[in-house]
Amino acid sequence: GENVEQHPSTLSVQEGDSAVIKCTYSDSASNYFPWYKQELGKRPQLIIDIRSNVGEKKDQRIAVTLNKTAKHFSLHITETQPEDSAVYFCAASSSWGKFQFGAGTQVVVTP
């Protein structure tokens, strides 16, 4: 089955700097890669996703890149703000719809 590894587990950045979170997956059949943000006490919320026929996608300050050959994808947050502080999860899914999540990255943005 699918295995998703996520690094780092914690990330502390200064406000205004960039943050990068990396994930690797094992199942070559995976074709959908979402990223979720979970604030304390709240449900995970989708922030950006990418499909296997696309190499990069951007939405304002966040972007995701996908390298299918190397089986890894990354989340990039630019110009970080205190409200970006949260736990971020990557995930991989195939057409069967079963999701495998990474272990999460605790991002702390310090003013």
Place this chain on the structure above:
Amino acid sequence: EADIYQTPRYLVIGTGKKITLECSQTMGHDKMYWYQQDPGMELHLIHYSYGVNSTEKGDLSSESTVSRIRTEHFPLTLESARPSHTSQYLCASSEGLAGVGGTQYFGPGTRLTVL
């Protein structure tokens, strides 16, 4: 408004009790999921369903059961609650797009405490 609803939001019960956590979605999604998550930690898949009368076990399924009699409803039952079941339980659903994975949406969660 299309959404996923979970009840109860909070539950405190004694060891050995049988409980059912409710999950309903009004988005018309075929696929539904149950996850267990300690605060800020990894999501562990308990059960999932591809549609009515279809259920599959995840990683932590041995002490719980699910049913999918209606598309919109996916309840989770713990036959005999134990303190180790204390956690947050998240229900989710996703579209059943043929050939590609669909976006997964989460409910607000049920925070369970077993004394």
